[in-house]
Structure formats: C-alpha cells, structure tokens
Amino acid sequence: xxxxxxxxxxxxxxxxxxxxxxxxxxxxxYQGRGPKFSKPSTHKxxxxxxxxxxxxxxxxxx
Numbered sequence: 328x329x330x331x332x333x334x335x336x337x338x339x340x341x342x343x344x345x346x347x348x349x350x351x352x353x354x355x356x357y358q359g360r361g362p363k364f365s366k367p368s369t370h371k372x373x374x375x376x377x378x379x380x381x382x383x384x385x386x387x388x389x
Contacts, residue, residue, distance in 0.1 A: 334375055335365075341374040345383070363387065 341362070342349045355361025356372070362382035365373045381387040 334377070335373045336376060336379070338364075338372045338374070341379055344376070344379055 336344060338349050338352055342352050345352070352361055352374075353372075356364060362374055363378040365375075367373065378387065
C-alpha cells in the first residue's frame with residue numbers, strides 16, 4: 328500500500344514511513360516514548376507526518 332500524501336498517516340503508513348513495524352509503534356505509544364499521535368476512535372491511531380519527522384530528528388524531545 329502506498330503512503331498517502333495527506334498530513335495524517337495511519338499506524339500502518341507511519342510504520343512504512345519510519346521503516347518500522349506497527350507493533351513497534353504501538354509498543355512505543357504504550358510506553359509514552361514514540362512520536363505524537365491522535366486517537367480519534369478506539370480503532371484508529373493517526374500520526375502527523377511532521378510529528379514523525381520531529382521524532383526522528385529528536386526535535387520533539389522534552
């Protein structure tokens with residue numbers, strides 16, 4: 328599946344973008360260590376591409 332050009336990515340698309348796995352992103356989210364995400368419903372987790380880029384570069388460090 329190709330990554331969409333929209334600002335928001337599904338967990339699957341985000342994993343592809345980061346060259347990671349959905350399970351890794353889920354684990355990081357559970358631990359509070361991953362990129363910022365939004366959970367608009369109980370069955371969907373979305374990531375902004377800009378938040379993924381910030382997480383990769385460490386710009387979102389607290």
